[in-house]
Amino acid sequence: MSTVPTLRPAAREALSRGVVIPAQPLALTAERTLDERRQRALTRYYLAAGAGGLAVGVHTTQFEIRDPEHNLFEPVLRIAAEEIAANGDDSVLRIAGVTGDTAQAVAEAELARDLGYDAVLVSPRVEGATEQSLLERARAIGEVLPLVGFYLQTAIGGPTLSRDFWREFAAIPAVVAVKAAPFDRYRTLELVRGVAASGRAHEVALYTGNDDAIVSDLQSEFHVSTPAGPTTLRFVGGLLGQWAVGTRAAVALLEQAHRAADGDLEALAALNRASADMVDFNQAVFDPANDFAGVIAGVHEVLRQQGLLEGVWCLDPAEGLSPGQAEEIRRVRLAYPDLGDDAFIAEHLESWLR
Secondary structure, eight states: OOOOOOOOHHHHHHHHHOOEEEBOOOOBOTTSSBOHHHHHHHHHHHHHTTOSEEEESSGGGOGGGGSTTTOOHHHHHHHHHHHHHHHTOTTOEEEEEEOSSHHHHHHHHHHHHHTTOOEEEEOOOOTTOOHHHHHHHHHHHTTTSOEEEEEEOGGGTOOOOOHHHHHHHHTSTTEEEEEEEOSOHHHHHHHHHHHHHTTOTTTSEEEEOOTTSHHHHHHOOEEEEETTEEEEEOOOEEEESGGGSSHHHHHHHHHHHHHHHTTOHHHHHHHHHHHHHHHHHHHHHHOGGGTTTTHHHHHHHHHHHHTSOSOOOOSSTTOOOOTTHHHHHHHHHHHOGGGTOHHHHHHHHHHHTO
């Protein structure tokens, strides 16, 4: 009988408590090659900002890093792992994104394990896959590393997944968390109810990936039925592309959410004030007006305006900012200085770029 992989105790405690996990962007030169200096600087920023983990090799990192002509999957994972190790905080979670069919995803998980990663975020975007085949694939990957499930929005290729799927997925012993990112309230609820029905609701941490509803998710109480009876579930943290910018502000926001959940009315009022501002900031970065065409470049543009990146280049030359998006990003940075980390980055940028 195979042994179920487990998290390190410090990482398990952090994941269960709820932390900020940015989705790592990819730093490129104008020639669209890896800019290692700025790639390391990004990781140093996230760690200095108080992030409790990093998700690397995910959508924000660009799926094309796996293409043979780029071959950047291993270097990008290795750089992040080295910087986390140098930081010296044993509680910081190392999460690697895995994609493709079962063979590819298992191979990527094995590489991540060899590089010291704690868990894998399992992309559901597999051509021709059924719910059953996705479950079989997850079980195979879960023999290598602990699993973080991922409900990906349909606008960027995610499938619609049923409550029964999430019940069966959460029942897999290797599953330690689920990221809800369908950008849809009904589908988010179906995911939560499925996890509750699995019988492992209090072993599987719920993380928001709904970048358009971060505060709403963190404030929500889900009153659900489980095999052991009624219970209340909450999103304890976030694994987000949005939190690849304004990470220090995100840490403060999540602390407010935890205090509000414990009954702190001042923290609850502060969350309510931030909710619409956060959506406005996200709208500028994620470009929903153009079906999210500028989502990755939008993250890059925030970081470029702050000096962490040199440009907004993506591996796909056709991918870039939408018309007017840079101006919108500049507007929200000025309108919501508490959400963007500008002063914090300016103070430490030189040391991160060393």
